Amino acid sequence: MNDPIWKIELVVPKPTVEIFASAIEPFGLASSRFEIEGSENWRLEAYCAGMPEKPALSAALALAASVAGITEPNVICAPLPETDWLMENLNSFAPLSIGRFFVYPTHYEGPIPCHAKAIRLDAATAFGSGDHETTAGCLLTLTALAQRMRPVIVLDLGCGSGILGIAAVKLWGRPVLAADIDPESVRVARQNASANGVRSRMTVVRSDGVAAGRIRRSGPFDLILANILAGPLIKLAPTIAAQLGRPGHLVLSGLLHHQRPGVIAAYRRQGLVMSEVRRFGDWPTMVLKKPV
DSSP: OOOOEEEEEEEEEGGGHHHHHHHHGGGOSEEEEEEOTTSSEEEEEEEEESOOOHHHHHHHHHHHHHHHTSOOOOEEEEEOOOOOHHHHHHHHOOOEEETTEEEEOTTOOSOOOTTSEEEEOOSOSSSOSSOSHHHHHHHHHHHHHTTTOOOSOEEEETOTTSHHHHHHHHHHOOOEEEEESOHHHHHHHHHHHHHTTOTTTEEEEEOSTTOSHHHHHHOOEEEEEEEOOHHHHHHTHHHHHHTEEEEEEEEEESOOGGGHHHHHHHHHTTTOEEEEEEEETTEEEEEEEEOO
16 A cells, blocks of 8 residues: 655745745655745645654754744644545546647547647646646747747657647657656657657657767757756756757746746856747746857
8 A cells, every 4th residue: 555645834934935945845755835825925835755754844844944034834744635636637637728739638529629739648647738837838839939940850858748749740740859757757758649640750768868869869959848847957958958959949948937047047158048938827938049
């Protein structure tokens, strides 16, 4: 029997968010932060595989409170009810019209807009179903780019479900190389590419960043898509930029608005220039260019 998922939750003032987020991050498999509307406070959450060590958690929060110069916040630490999250996602995933794309689940039996680029996939075990702001921002950005460029080869880095690579094939009919460090994402992306009839033009490989030999042999790329977290985006900036052709376009997403300056600076140091940005809530999607 799998350990239950536990949730750590606390509310802290906005200036202290980074301090407390760093304190709870080591205890969780995943964490998130949300601005509380109409308030100067933010809600922090972390999800753990099994009950976290409460003495260690209390010590970490006490230290964070001391560093932040505030009273230690109240903390909720409790197991989540047992739920089949995958089935919940499948049942709640509704069709989405995003730019030129119509993204729909496999159980959908309704009409498909005649001029849309249809993408059929489920919200499953790999990230990317179109309902998150970062994925939607990338799909809208691809729609805009299609009006002024026709890439010869595309790299979808951190492909997750493969939705962006599939979208690129459907837009331009050109080869796409998709890569992810997670074997399950690689499996799901290959499955989704086949289900959408693009498997012959979309190759999916496992890669830590751009380290895979297939990526190095296939570049440079006219267009690179990277919907991953801010930390990896910054760390990978030199190697991603090296794989981008001249002229080339780089679409970056997966970062929060307050992380944008650090990510932009990392790519400017590689000679790239900002071209455009879209923002959905707290999630920007940016396009950078490598000049000729």
